[in-house]
Amino acid sequence: MKRGKSDTKLDTFVSLSKQRSIQIVIAVAVFYMLLVTLEIPFVFDSRFTSETTTATSTTLTRFSHLQSEQDLHDKDAPSRPMNWVSHNSAQPMRSQLARSTTKPNKILSTLGFEPKTFDPTKKDGSVSLHKAAKTAWEDGLKIWDEMESGKMQVLEVKKPENKSEPCPNSVSLSGSEFLKRMRMVELPCGLTLGSHITVVGKPRAAHAEKDPKIALVKEAGETVMVSQFMMELLGLKTVEAEDPPRILHFNPRLKGDWSLKPVIEQNTCYRMQWGTALRCEGWGSKADEETVDGQVKCEKWVRDDEDDDKSEESKATWWLNRLIGRTKKVSFDWPYPFAEEKLFVLTLSAGLEGYHINVDGRHATSFPYRTGYTLEDATGLAVTGDIDVHSVFAASLPSNHPSFSPQRHLEMSSRWKAPPLSVGSVELFIGVLSAGNHFSERMAVRKSWMQHRLIKSSNVVARFFVALHARKEVNLELKKEAEFFGDIVIVPYMDNYDLVVLKTVAICEYGVRTVRAKYIMKGDDDTFVRVDSIIDEVNEIPAGRSLYIGNINYYHKPLRYGKWAVTYEEWPEEDYPPYANGPGYILSSDIGRFIVSEFESHKLRLFKMEDVSMGMWVEQFNSSRPVEYVHSLKFCQFGCIEGYYTAHYQSPKQMICLWEKLQKQGRPQCCNMR
Template identity: 70%
Template structure:
């Protein structure tokens, strides 16, 4: 198609006239072309004549553009005529030409309407089409649609839903004790949420809080330390160069009938134990939970399973212990990494050490080098029953260093996710009599990563409105009201990779907290970020299963997802790897994928005991571990339907509940069970799908590694 200017009575331009060419070009703002003059790309075409090359004898046709409304922008086009006259046509040809003109005008009108009115909606739907496009046109269409979406504003056709629409009034309180507890928790939680939305609650002034002081040093006597529950509070944590000095005396060994650090031999009734635990704890990290052990230092004078005196060091986050470092009397190998130039373990005299290797070494040194080896002193185990000791812990560049009675005993490296500034408490437990304790060289200002400053109110982390069509995957993330740091870490790590996607949606599911100020902060967070769904019941561990039902309800009703994934706020998710595993199963099949447990039995004793009233069966059904699993939408719809009809059986362990519901669904429609250990339950493994028990700092560390193409862990496992 080419543009032919037309001559009018007001202008006498000629294409071959050099004097008029420049005026013509300046008037029409055209640029030279090999076959004539071509309009610049950015100019919208007003009223003009359009020529079409036809296969018939008629070479050129002049078709008026059907939108004269644009002629006011380019009045010069109304004065343009063709440089040459077309040939005279007979009646049949004229009729044919007129028909072609009408068809061409209709085609141009159709293209105009499609491009300017339908294309934005079409581009949105392209990204929501086939979840697994083929290698051909699907990929091209998807990339083209994404380009248009990035250049055009997204229409907020559906708002986010900040409150779960799950109807708890249908809970059958006569079916079980858990149902009755859930109904009461819903009643209390609903009242808390209503009070939260009252204007006076949102605008109430907080009491004046004085800024907590950061002392340079703290000293407590043994009596003062005991009066404080054997806990020293360090308001602003530790910093590089901080040190803690302890003067104490271990108690004599005593019999234990249920020892924790060894097992009783057959016929033994008790074992003699003497040990103590020196711990740095993160008291301000999370309210209402066991604080993380940033450093666990455990000398075992007697009672260890090895029958030898040892020193064990470790870290713990949410009751999940890391890999222990044990010093058993042997010095660390020369090729092993050091901590600030110091070995992890020093040598001490052992009862089974015949020193034969050392004698051989000395003999070869004397024979080959001709001089004696440097004289060394053999030290006993640094702690003894009923004997006073002075222990000093110092914070170095690479880790903690512990000296006892003036000599270095052990060093422990810093671990990712456990940092000095979070060490706001020091506790001592076990068989030890504390004389005094002193902490010095402490920071005099609050750390930058204080819990009260965990949320970053930046539009970068805000969620997009819900898409106007179905999505491939909905991710429900279980969280507690006071887990502000965990949610922020998820937003800034793996959730950032799906925030702009139209195929994936992720939301946090949070219940009401017992403290009003926590709920107020939660409401502000939910209003700002738009990625929190509040489930209106008073939160407790036994009722976490209600959040899982709420995730299923949201996934099938609010977003119409093809698959629903459930995970925790301390779970790191490699979404593309998870979806690659999911897509291996045909879309027509029902799916249940995760780290599946088979033939597990309920514990009848201990902290996690399950009574026969709660679970009368001897075995659990096959179930995927709770930190991360995926179900197809038909399973989720079945769960919601059973709940709404008051037929859904609830159990306090949400992952077992899901396994129970899937087993029931499997009786009517076959379910594809997919097991993979890469949905890691205890921590992290390389090439993971999901990694559990990850602290906020570990989340950010793993995200940095994943963006660099290395799906590696950021802990010592």
């Protein structure tokens, strides 16, 4: 019995031991599952952090010489690798996957600027340019550092759109007041439908000129008798520090015109580019010619004004027919509206379709509105030339300030933001040169050809390249614009017309490194681009060939005199190399890589005319590898032509007009052909 009891106790002990073992195994299993479950995020975090750190380290090592870019990364995201993944949310995991298919957007150019980049001892004629570039680059970096550190402060100024600028219903000036204002009348709020301006003046007697701009001189030293004056409506508030556009140019030429007859010429001018002139030569408009608010564009006048007998006879015949009533409508040919040293009263009025000009109570000419401008844009009147102005009156002016300011016309809508960059290479990269204060121009580009499906799908990438402006407030606005829209690359130097060539090099660098494009195109912010036509044009060239496409100039010589003169020190050669006009040209990426490599190794020759510089670099590349030059007039240098690939000198409103016509009609059609 004792043994039996012992066996029972032993069995009970074994049974309890088994139960405890099972409980321990279960507890260990639960603990293990819990441990594994909690460990997974740490494993992923470690892996992603490691990969991210490695990638970041590689990127910084690759661009170790780009101090400006490194500074930008440090200041924008000093702890970004640690903040990419959260332990409490799966959302950053999706963000990480999104990052794997897109590239981060950088607003600062990664072109390698170094102290040795600009050598003042250069002996290739670019000494002054290198000195200017070195100073501009040093000043630009200081300004950029101030902007990044938040130390840049701008005094509070009223923005143009918030100004309580008065809008007078009328303006009146005497001749002496007009002279004190430098022959200019300001119209703060522009014009509106029904506005009219009256000028009382007297043309001066003709004087001799040796180099008249409106006549042809047969022999050197020959003089021509000239008497002419200009009345112009100007867009004074369009863009600061630039010549204002001439919204209406009214130019009576009493004597000195190349036709040897008195004429009236009317036109518009934008960025020194004249449109197609409307010349009234006394013939009168044709019956089938379109009118302006029912008025003919040009009235008829007596051309042979020296034939007094004919003039007197025509007057007598007119009065006779009037008295005896032979016809209900009797026509009479008046003389040319202006005469030397004879007082006149001219009235310019704004109609529905255009401007109308009456002289001494009679209609003289009408000029249709051109798409690039509105009545609000005409904020100044200038009268210059061979004329004495006695008084100026402007009435029926708008009582309200214009609803927008062209200088700050930005629409901060996500609709106009640039699409993200894809990780892979792209077919075409378009770099657009722009100035810091060209806010309206950039906005017009965003709303027009940058809406092309190839750009929206990131198969084609477009970016503005802008240098820093002399005014701090413009730079701060520019930085905000760049950060919001994501389509601006800031090249950190103080902007200067002679240094535009640096932006061109930056375009090449961005095209070959950041987006790895097959082809690189350079354009301007007043150039309209037909993206699909550009792609078709480059596809005409067999793959793998080096190419240079544009409106190419051959055997052009530098101007040695005048405003755009080039000295022999700057360009000692007699001819320029073949070069494509700057508003729009294309090159293959191998040429772009060559340019960047030469620049960063301090071997690239720089010249102040960026399009000539590009021609020079392509010619140098061509000496080692053949380049296919393709010339096409459809890369329009001056204005717009039918079937254009690019259209130049287009105002913001014309850019929108070209895009709308392209969308509605499916074919390119110019707005106000030039």
